[in-house]
Amino acid sequence: MTMLVHEGQPTLLPRLSASRKRERVERTDGVAPKLRSRGLRAFFGKKEVLKGIDLPVAAREVTAVIGPSGCGKSTWIRCLNRMHELIADARLEGAVELDGRDVYARDVDPVLLRRRIGMVFQKPNPFPTMSIRDNVLAGLRLTGTLARVRPAEVVERALRQAALWDEVKDSLTQPGASLSGGQQQRLCIARTLAVDPEVILMDEPCSALDPIATARIEDLIHALSDRYTIVIVTHNMQQATRVSDSTAFFLMGELVEHAPTNQLFTSPKDRRTEEYITGRFG
Amino acid sequence: MTAATASATSEPSASLGTGAVGDPSGAVEPAVGDEDPRPLTGRAAPWHERVIEIGLFACAGVSVLTTIGIVAVLLGETLQFFGEVSILDFLTDTQWTPLFSDKHFGIWPLLSGTLVTSGVAIAVALPFGLLAAIYLSEIASPRVRSLVKPSLELLAGVPTVVYGYFALVTLTPLLQHVVPGLSGFNALSPGIVMGVMIMPLISSLSEDAIHAVPQSLREASYGLGASKLATIFRVVLPTARSGIAASVTLAASRAIGETMIVAIAAGQQPRLGIDPRQPFETMTAYIVKVSLGDIATGTTEFRTIFAVGSALFVMTLSMNLLAMRLARSFRGAL
Numbered sequence: 001m002t003m004l005v006h007e008g009q010p011t012l013l014p015r016l017s018a019s020r021k022r023e024r025v026e027r028t029d030g031v032a033p034k035l036r037s038r039g040l041r042a043f044f045g046k047k048e049v050l051k052g053i054d055l056p057v058a059a060r061e062v063t064a065v066i067g068p069s070g071c072g073k074s075t076w077i078r079c080l081n082r083m084h085e086l087i088a089d090a091r092l093e094g095a096v097e098l099d100g101r102d103v104y105a106r107d108v109d110p111v112l113l114r115r116r117i118g119m120v121f122q123k124p125n126p127f128p129t130m131s132i133r134d135n136v137l138a139g140l141r142l143t144g145t146l147a148r149v150r151p152a153e154v155v156e157r158a159l160r161q162a163a164l165w166d167e168v169k170d171s172l173t174q175p176g177a178s179l180s181g182g183q184q185q186r187l188c189i190a191r192t193l194a195v196d197p198e199v200i201l202m203d204e205p206c207s208a209l210d211p212i213a214t215a216r217i218e219d220l221i222h223a224l225s226d227r228y229t230i231v232i233v234t235h236n237m238q239q240a241t242r243v244s245d246s247t248a249f250f251l252m253g254e255l256v257e258h259a260p261t262n263q264l265f266t267s268p269k270d271r272r273t274e275e276y277i278t279g280r281f282g
Numbered sequence: 283m284t285a286a287t288a289s290a291t292s293e294p295s296a297s298l299g300t301g302a303v304g305d306p307s308g309a310v311e312p313a314v315g316d317e318d319p320r321p322l323t324g325r326a327a328p329w330h331e332r333v334i335e336i337g338l339f340a341c342a343g344v345s346v347l348t349t350i351g352i353v354a355v356l357l358g359e360t361l362q363f364f365g366e367v368s369i370l371d372f373l374t375d376t377q378w379t380p381l382f383s384d385k386h387f388g389i390w391p392l393l394s395g396t397l398v399t400s401g402v403a404i405a406v407a408l409p410f411g412l413l414a415a416i417y418l419s420e421i422a423s424p425r426v427r428s429l430v431k432p433s434l435e436l437l438a439g440v441p442t443v444v445y446g447y448f449a450l451v452t453l454t455p456l457l458q459h460v461v462p463g464l465s466g467f468n469a470l471s472p473g474i475v476m477g478v479m480i481m482p483l484i485s486s487l488s489e490d491a492i493h494a495v496p497q498s499l500r501e502a503s504y505g506l507g508a509s510k511l512a513t514i515f516r517v518v519l520p521t522a523r524s525g526i527a528a529s530v531t532l533a534a535s536r537a538i539g540e541t542m543i544v545a546i547a548a549g550q551q552p553r554l555g556i557d558p559r560q561p562f563e564t565m566t567a568y569i570v571k572v573s574l575g576d577i578a579t580g581t582t583e584f585r586t587i588f589a590v591g592s593a594l595f596v597m598t599l600s601m602n603l604l605a606m607r608l609a610r611s612f613r614g615a616l
Contacts, residue, residue, distance in 0.1 A: 081505070083501065083504065083505065086500075086501070086504060088424075111504075111507055111508070111509050112507065113507075114504060114505055114506065114507040115506075115507030116507075118505060118506065118507075119501075119505035121498060121501060121502065121505070123498060125496070125498040125499055125501070125502045126502075127499060127502070127503075127517060127520075127521070128499075128521060128615055128616070129520040129521055129523070129615075138503075138506060138517075139506035139507065139508070141516065142503060142506055142507070142508035142509075142512045142513070142516055142517070143506070143507050143508060143509075143512070144512075188502070191502075191506065192505070192506070195506055195507060
């Protein structure tokens with residue numbers, strides 16, 4: 001794998017050095033992807049919003065999906081854990097494989113699938129009737145698996161992983177909605193971590209947050225990628241460069257380019273990618 | 283006025299030829315001594331708009347004045363009643379016999395009639411109405427929904443006198459086969475029928491509350507691997523609870539004020555008790571009886587209906603206020 005990063009040239013990678021990036025990408029070369037979408041086409045009614053997406057998602061890496069509004073990036077991520085089909089009128093063709101197994105196979109229960117592929121949404125959405133503690137435990141309670149764990153341990157572990165523990169450990173019985181926007185989003189991440197998923201999908205998780213809260217979530221995504229496979233949709237290209245190992249560029253329902261992040265941003269192969277990342281449209 | 287505006291707007295094109303080009307302000311600036319063509323003072327609306335506004339205000343005022351009038355009459359007559367009968371007797375006596383020679387004025391027998399019939403109605407309407415609301419908003423396909431919802435709402439449109447006779451001549455004889463010791467007049471049968479009547483109220487208002495729960499919370503729940511039922515009962519319903527409580531409170535208030543069904547099918551015996559198989563007289567049914575009877579106006583006996591009416595009014599008003607509070611706290615919670 002050749003990387004076209006020129007020494008001394010300003011890059012878009014403020015936090016990760018290019019060499020570390022290269023190492024990580026090379027390390028996973030040849031390993032079977034955790035998730036893979038094959039010829040995925042998605043529709044709303046008659047409108048085709050995804051026109052055959054073939055895209056692997058490497059295990060224990062952060063894959064970013066960028067593209068202008070309406071390019072289908074959110075739809076694609078929602079197809080991965082079968083949230084797309086919850087919308088009336090939505091239809092889908094093709095396959096999504098988790099560890100090589102088609103999640104759209106007839107015998108797969110989407111409810112069980114979503115326990116392995118968790119999701120964090122654009123707007124923080126803690127359950128308003130529940131305390132901080134109950135929000136963290138909500139997934140276990142909703143899936144009837146609370147009896148198998150020690151709740152106090154799960155709450156502390158998930159909140160520590162989400163870098164929220166120190167801020168809320170004395171107010172666990174307060175309502176989840178009493179937290180700030182950034183804290184709420186970390187609570188939602190903790191809630192997702194508590195059910196111990198293998199993959200975490202994040203659909204523009206910082207778009208409703210201020211820069212400081214955004215930075216905290218980005219650090220968190222980084223730390224989590226050691227254990228979890230993460231797919232993040234973002235319309236913020238700087239964010240993609242900061243958090244991801246590889247980046248996929250979507251345009252009008254098609255995958256234009258998928259490459260290691262610094263390669264995509266420094267030497268895109270496709271003219272449309274170049275035009276987008278240099279801000280000529282979108 | 284209109285002519286002046288027209289001439290002012292036509293001025294720019296006329297002045298174009300006279301060398302005023304390039305000075306657009308000169309085109310609209312009025313000549314000295316002329317009336318300002320776009321005045322800021324005076325009235326934009328012609329006088330008849332004022333008249334219409336006053337007329338509309340008067341229409342809205344009529345309903346407010348009517349309410350004030352009703353409350354004033356109720357209050358005046360009630361105060362007069364309590365001048366003749368001690369309010370302590372009214373609230374503590376356990377017998378209601380104002381039309382007998384041995385007069386007692388305890389509200390409790392009438393109150394228990396109202397509470398027992400309304401209680402039966404809520405016991406019927408709450409589970410059915412709530413489950414119907416859940417089905418319609420979360421489960422039913424749009425096609426089923428478009429059929430079921432209007433037919434459910436039809437129930438609220440049946441004249442209550444029809445419900446009353448249905449309770450008396452159809453439901454009570456049927457129930458007598460099943461429920462031992464059921465009187466011909468009883469609280470159970472009109473209670474059930476009232477429950478059917480208020481069910482659309484609960485289902486429709488609860489459905490609105492359930493519908494108002496943000497989709498993002500359902501998605502959060504599904505995203506955690508929750509099933510549809512777990513999502514409905516542990517996320518959606520708890521979030522909508524105050525809206526649902528508001529719908530039940532409004533429905534209860536409607537049941538308490540319902541008159542015709544209980545007047546026909548519940549009987550006319552003021553009785554302090556809780557057994558719905560017995561005949562009862564509700565507050566509303568008592569008012570009907572006295573209004574239609576040959577009690578002379580201006581007597582203490584006649585004024586009882588104002589006292590009972592005031593009590594009824596206080597009950598329904600406070601329940602409606604409670605419902606409004608609940609609905610507001612529901613909107614605040616979202």
